Amino acid sequence: MTTAYDVLHPDIVSVLDGLDASTREVKEGARVLPAAAYGSPVFHDFEKRAVWQRSWLCVGRVQQVPTPGTFLAVTILDEPLLIVRGDDMGIRAMSALCRHRGHALRENCSGETRRFVCPYHHWSYTLTGDLVGAPRMEDAVEIKRLREESQLPLIRTEIWHGFIFINFDSEAKPLAPSLVKLEPYLAGYDLDTMVTIPPTFGPDVPWNWKLLLENYIEPYHTEYVHPGIHDFAPSTGVEFDGWNGDEDNVIVRYVPFLEPDGGLTERGWAAPASFPPIETLSPKQRHRVGFGMLPPSMNIIFTPDMLCYGLIYPTGPKSLTVGGGLFTRGGWCMPKSTVDLPDFEDRVARMMEGSRQLGEQDTSVNIAMQQAKSSAFAPRGRLAPLEETLAQFNRWLAARYRAEADRMIDMAAQRVAAE
Numbered sequence: 001m002t003t004a005y006d007v008l009h010p011d012i013v014s015v016l017d018g019l020d021a022s023t024r025e026v027k028e029g030a031r032v033l034p035a036a037a038y039g040s041p042v043f044h045d046f047e048k049r050a051v052w053q054r055s056w057l058c059v060g061r062v063q064q065v066p067t068p069g070t071f072l073a074v075t076i077l078d079e080p081l082l083i084v085r086g087d088d089m090g091i092r093a094m095s096a097l098c099r100h101r102g103h104a105l106r107e108n109c110s111g112e113t114r115r116f117v118c119p120y121h122h123w124s125y126t127l128t129g130d131l132v133g134a135p136r137m138e139d140a141v142e143i144k145r146l147r148e149e150s151q152l153p154l155i156r157t158e159i160w161h162g163f164i165f166i167n168f169d170s171e172a173k174p175l176a177p178s179l180v181k182l183e184p185y186l187a188g189y190d191l192d193t194m195v196t197i198p199p200t201f202g203p204d205v206p207w208n209w210k211l212l213l214e215n216y217i218e219p220y221h222t223e224y225v226h227p228g229i230h231d232f233a234p235s236t237g238v239e240f241d242g243w244n245g246d247e248d249n250v251i252v253r254y255v256p257f258l259e260p261d262g263g264l265t266e267r268g269w270a271a272p273a274s275f276p277p278i279e280t281l282s283p284k285q286r287h288r289v290g291f292g293m294l295p296p297s298m299n300i301i302f303t304p305d306m307l308c309y310g311l312i313y314p315t316g317p318k319s320l321t322v323g324g325g326l327f328t329r330g331g332w333c334m335p336k337s338t339v340d341l342p343d344f345e346d347r348v349a350r351m352m353e354g355s356r357q358l359g360e361q362d363t364s365v366n367i368a369m370q371q372a373k374s375s376a377f378a379p380r381g382r383l384a385p386l387e388e389t390l391a392q393f394n395r396w397l398a399a400r401y402r403a404e405a406d407r408m409i410d411m412a413a414q415r416v417a418a419e
Contacts, residue, residue, distance in 0.1 A: 037210070234255070
C-alpha cells in the first residue's frame, strides 16, 4: 500500500502529521502549525498546488474594467493573467502568455485595447483570447488550424458583490455559497454605487503569507502590539462567527468601538472617523469594525465610513506582495459623496498616517515571527481563546493540505499499479 511516507517529502509529512493538533477546538488545546509550513521551499510548492491553484483568488473589482477593452494584467503564482471586459460586457480571465513562444502579452498594468499584441513576434489576440494575427506563419501551417490551437487559455471566473475572483481549478465548487456568512456584514454597503479606489502594491515583504493573515485576523495581540492606537477597539469586546465546516470560505470577527462612527485616523482607531459615516448602515454596524478573511488571497474590513479590502499573493516561501487594506493606499470602496469632498486628499493623508503606525508595528512582529520559524526551538504553542480565528484558519488549510496529499498518493499508487 502506498503511503505518505513513500510519496511525500519529509517537510510535507511533518506538517501533515501535525495537523490534528492544529485543528482542534481552542478549548481542547489547538496549537499553531508546524514550522515547516512557514519556510520550507518544498512545502511552499506543495501549498501552491494544494491551496493557491485550487482556491478562489480575488484579482480586483469590476469598476477597474468598466468598458469593453479595459483590462488588468496581474501575476499570481508566477502566472501572468489578463482580466478583460469583452464587447458582450462579460469579464474574462485568461493566460497572458502568447501561444507562440510564451512571451507575456502584458504584465502588471492596466489599460484599454482592442487587441493584445505580443511584443516578441506580433501575434495578436482579441478580447476573448482568439488568435487573429500571426505574421509570416502562412508557410508553416494553415491559418485556420493555427487559430484553433492558439486560443489563450481561459480561467474560471466568478463575480461576487463586484469583486472579481478567479480559480485555476476548472472543477472548483462555486464561490458565492461558501461566503454567505459575510452577507450580514455587507448589508448597507451599496457596492454597486460606491467608488472603488484600487489598491497599490508595495515591494515584497519578507515573511510567509500565512503569518500576515494570522496577525490580521486574531485580536489577541492588539492591546500589546498596538497600545493606544487600538484602544478605541478593545479586544475585550470581540465576537467570533462560528466555523461552518470544510466548505466554509470565510473567517470573520468584529470588535465594538467605544463610540459610534469610528474609523482609522491619524491617531489610530478613533471617533469621528476620517470620513463621514455611511448613513445606510445599521446602528450596530456604526458601532463596530468587522474583520473578514477570504483565504487565501483577500481580507475585508467593514467600518462605518468605508469598506476596505486587501489582496495578498505569495512570491516565495518567505515573501509576498500586499496591496490595499491597511497596508498600502487604496483597496477602498466609498460613497461618491465621500470621494467628492473638497478635502478628500487631506483626510486620506490623516488616515494613512494611522495606517503607517499600525503597519510598522505589525511589520516588526511578522519579521520576528518568520525568524522564529527557523529556530530549532520553534514552538507549537497553544492557541488562546482570542485566537479562535487561527484555529478556523488551520481547519481551512488542513482540509486542502490533506486533499492534495491524497491526490498525490493516489497518483503514485496508480503509477505503481500500471508498471
